[in-house]
Amino acid sequence: MANVSVVDNLPPLPDYTFRPLPPLLPWLSDQHLSLALPVIAYWVVSLIFHLIDEWDLFPQYRLHTPAEVLKRNHVSRWHVFRDVVLQQVIQTIFGLTLAYVEPQTMFGKEDYDVAVWAQRIRLAQRAVPAVLAMLGLDAVGIAKGLVGSHATFASILLGGVYPDATQTILQAGVPTTAPAFAVWELQLAKAVYYVGVPFLQFIFAICVVDTWQYFLHRAMHMNKWLYVQFHSRHHRLYVPYAYGALYNHPVEGFCLDTLGTGIAYLLSGMTCRQSMWFFTMSTIKTVDDHCGYCFPWDPLQHLTSNNAGYHDVHHQSWGIKTNFSQPFFTFWDGLLGTKWTGGDVSARYERAKIAAQKKVDDESKPPTITGTSTPTSASDASKASEQASTSRQQVLSDSQNGGPTVLAEEASEEITATQTLSEQVPSTPQSVRRSMRKRATSSGLKGLADRFGESLHGRRSGVLGVENGSR
Ligand SMILES: [Zn+2]
Ligand SMILES: [Zn+2]
Numbered sequence: 001m002a003n004v005s006v007v008d009n010l011p012p013l014p015d016y017t018f019r020p021l022p023p024l025l026p027w028l029s030d031q032h033l034s035l036a037l038p039v040i041a042y043w044v045v046s047l048i049f050h051l052i053d054e055w056d057l058f059p060q061y062r063l064h065t066p067a068e069v070l071k072r073n074h075v076s077r078w079h080v081f082r083d084v085v086l087q088q089v090i091q092t093i094f095g096l097t098l099a100y101v102e103p104q105t106m107f108g109k110e111d112y113d114v115a116v117w118a119q120r121i122r123l124a125q126r127a128v129p130a131v132l133a134m135l136g137l138d139a140v141g142i143a144k145g146l147v148g149s150h151a152t153f154a155s156i157l158l159g160g161v162y163p164d165a166t167q168t169i170l171q172a173g174v175p176t177t178a179p180a181f182a183v184w185e186l187q188l189a190k191a192v193y194y195v196g197v198p199f200l201q202f203i204f205a206i207c208v209v210d211t212w213q214y215f216l217h218r219a220m221h222m223n224k225w226l227y228v229q230f231h232s233r234h235h236r237l238y239v240p241y242a243y244g245a246l247y248n249h250p251v252e253g254f255c256l257d258t259l260g261t262g263i264a265y266l267l268s269g270m271t272c273r274q275s276m277w278f279f280t281m282s283t284i285k286t287v288d289d290h291c292g293y294c295f296p297w298d299p300l301q302h303l304t305s306n307n308a309g310y311h312d313v314h315h316q317s318w319g320i321k322t323n324f325s326q327p328f329f330t331f332w333d334g335l336l337g338t339k340w341t342g343g344d345v346s347a348r349y350e351r352a353k354i355a356a357q358k359k360v361d362d363e364s365k366p367p368t369i370t371g372t373s374t375p376t377s378a379s380d381a382s383k384a385s386e387q388a389s390t391s392r393q394q395v396l397s398d399s400q401n402g403g404p405t406v407l408a409e410e411a412s413e414e415i416t417a418t419q420t421l422s423e424q425v426p427s428t429p430q431s432v433r434r435s436m437r438k439r440a441t442s443s444g445l446k447g448l449a450d451r452f453g454e455s456l457h458g459r460r461s462g463v464l465g466v467e468n469g470s471r
Helices: 031-054 068-070 077-101 109-127 130-136 141-144 153-155 183-222 224-229 231-236 249-266 272-289 308-314 333-335 346-359 376-395 403-424 428-441 444-457
Strands: 166-169 172-179
Touching: 031 077, 031 272, 077 249, 109 183, 130 141, 141 153, 183 224, 183 231, 183 249, 183 272, 183 333, 224 231, 224 333, 231 249, 231 444, 249 272, 272 308, 376 403, 403 428
Parallel strands: none
Antiparallel strands: 166 172
16 A cells, blocks of 8 residues: 555555666666667678678679779778777767766656556546537536446546546555546556657657758768868768768767767657667668668668668769768758759669779679659759759869869769660660679579579569659
């Protein structure tokens, strides 16, 4: 029996006692675990994508060929690895500092909090008769007819009257009968407390991260000094791969990623254990956005339209001034008109592939990327060419990272690619792709994987998850 008091004829709230929450792992505090998990997830997921890359398991879903990774990037894998580790060290030190000042996590108030929600549910029911009266319905009359068959429903119609739901409590030390919650009220309150509120906290935190990253990221592209000093480093990767996701200047890594997710965590009021999910999922999403593949079966690439294909456009010399949104949604790009509007990007991708292919003696022929549409209007087409031109201007002015060379190479590549495409494409892209596939699936593991992929997914289509520019 709890020693509580009844207020306003509501079921009373139970007592609670705070106790220190034992950590999930006996040898590591939850705060430290929440710092370790994103780093572990980053490297585990990156390793999976790296092995897919190395063993060439799913060539049909590649956004770029291995030749492009080799020839078009302006930074070695070692430098990428080193800078990512540096960023993770900074992020962990920052987290450790915060964990040091953060109070010990306590628990024991859950039943009380659930009861608070149950009280709100009870209070909300009190409005039911008045609302029904506004609709011209007699709640009491309807309820009388339902008492025998649907007692709970009748109780709700009467404004949350549960004569049979009682409990014995100690009121000022004297056992007293007090109202109690109905079973459904407690179940609904638990669902709100354990599922509804955390879900809203996640959505809110995701929106905070997206907003924070969009505006900082966009500022890094709009301000030449910021771009050259900090953000151009990330754009040395014209062909992103999974563990390049956090390849940033340390200042940018701290400001965009560490602060962005940290602020979202604080503003959303998440618990430490919720933050484990949030930090880890944000990390995995960022890795996935840079993985270099458009997998039809990767749920992260279908939850929102911001996926590997979408972000890959931002890594191209012609799309660098578009698709700033990361890592979850694309609404800021949509609202502020920075979404890539050029529609079909397959020719641009094909050009880069052919050129890189020429540079290395790679016998595997990559498939043609399809699945995007053409610009739908003259205004889209002109906006697209303006987007591509301002994007190229940014690359050009970044001489430190070989910008002019990139564009010069692309210009000559374009001539070769246009010739090749005009020989290939006329109106039978399917047959061309099939013949390319035949050559690519000659033997071995790669051939097996190709056939496996084909049988699983049928004909390839829509590999590149870039949205139509018509919106
Ligand atoms: Zn960028
Ligand atoms: Zn990126």
